[in-house]
Amino acid sequence: MTENAIIELRKVGKWYNSYHALRDVSLSIGKGEKVVVCGPSGSGKSTMIRCINRLEAHQTGHIVVDGIELTDDVKAVEKIRRKVGMVFQNFNLFPHLTVLQNLTLAPIWVRGMAKSEIEEIAMMYLKRVRIPDQAHKFPGQLSGGQQQRVAIARALCMRPEIMLFDEPTSALDPEMVKEVLDVMTELAGEGMTMVCVTHEMGFARQVADSIVFMAEGSIIESGSPAEFFENPKSERTRQFLGQILEH
């Protein structure tokens, strides 16, 4: 456990009825660290990062984000959600709002920012994800890749300290994966703390400081990309890498 960890999971356990989704998961992520979480489907990787902003509640163990422990205390949860941005597999943009409104809604209502001020910031982020010309369109009029970039910009508009990505490219057509990964790579270069569930091993190799491999609700191993890809410790990891790197 590092001293200056911004996210700390200690022996986190979670059940869905009798299904044991997370088994004593312990993980410590430092400020500015980029962590890629991978593993077979049903391994609990999405559940784990959804516990970090309490979209899912854990049942045993402790999760501490930026010094605040996640409990049933709604105030603490809201505080943490303001610091933690999240990007979903299915974008989850608000279809009844324009792109710009999607970006400005939370800063206006949650952060109490002035509309003119946040609109300027939002346009800046839209430029950074390279779609400023789509600001007044509705999400349904954009391609999947564009929508996901809007979703990233939306999360960034809240000025988060941590960004969670839950399989951000899994629902995209192959030709759109790159445009989203490029934006994420750029973001990583700026020192954002990132936790990313993905199967994009190229991205993991290039960007990650450490890779966490999960299976059956447990962390099987974690380490630097070099260690993980060249010299995996466990048989389960080798098996997974064999399957995923084949094609």
Add this chain to the structure above:
Amino acid sequence: MSKEVPTNTTTAWAASYEEEPSQASVPPQANGVTALKPLGWAPVNWAKANLFNTPLNTALTVLCLAILWFTVPPMVNWLLLNAVWSGSSEACREAAGACWSIIAVKHRLIFFGTYPYEEQWRPFLACGLFVAMLGISGVRAFWRPALSVAWALVLIAMGVLMWGGILGLTYVANDRWGGLPITLMLSVFAIALAFPLSILLALGRQSSLPAIRTFCIGFIELMRGVPLVSVLFMASVMFPLFLPEGVTVDKLLRALAGLTLFTAAYLAEAVRGGLQAIPKGQYEAADALGLSYWQKTRLIVLPQALRIVIPPIVNQFISCFKDTSLVTIVGLYDLLTAATVATTDPEWRPYFAEVYVFAGMIFWLFCFSMSRYSQWLERLANRYTRR
């Protein structure tokens, strides 16, 4: 149909072209070979292709025509051709058609019930203001804060007009109100109050707090399981028994409460349908951005949920509008009751059908307007939103 006509009928067309030179000037393109008009008259071709294309369809067409032949002419005769439009009841007795003179004679009673006759310009003006205000509220250009101020003023003006007692107007107690003002006010206020209540009920039904959820489910199921007539009876007869002695709640207000609660229960189920149609991801995205429950509900969930359920909601509004006619059982004079009273005059008693047709037309006019408005609203709501 014209597409299906083969183009190799040039000569046939030319033949008919010569036979009917008068038509030649109408379609100028008919001179060219490229734009051929079908042989014969278009409606005939359409009828052949759609009404007489199979033996069964031919039989059904003939049957329908026969039914129309036997029903429409007598109806038109009764409604219009043989109808008496003005004059005394004697003139009606001799005529074979509808006696519309009863409307001419009794319309004040139908519209305003037992409101003092010489003061009936007041409910007339109040209704006019009310309907105008409803119309204005439906126009998008007027959806701004000033509208609520205007509403407040109009409601005060209506109150002054209906009750009077100030500004030199004589006081008219609301047990003398009747007719259209009762129907309009009861239904519009019931709808306006039931709608927000129904949203709370629908949200409560999904609440994670057991007490709230149980209460909402209990309320909705109780109201839906009981006929409106008994809700009105309970509101009117039983409710006063629970009040401390000396405290009375106005009869009109009690009926309004009954109607509101009943409508809210039904509306709540329509709203719930909309809530359930919102994908889980929308809630999660709102949560992840740190929106509170009420922010999430107001900004993300309801705007999407309500536009989905515009049709069932308006359906319920229309139903509520017509249900106001049931308040007659607690002794209120709505439009339909006033119409019924108009038919009790011995001189005009035989002409009750005309009165009901007339009352029905008024109801239809309002309901049809609501229906058309809901279609416009739906188009507006979905103009930009494409999933």
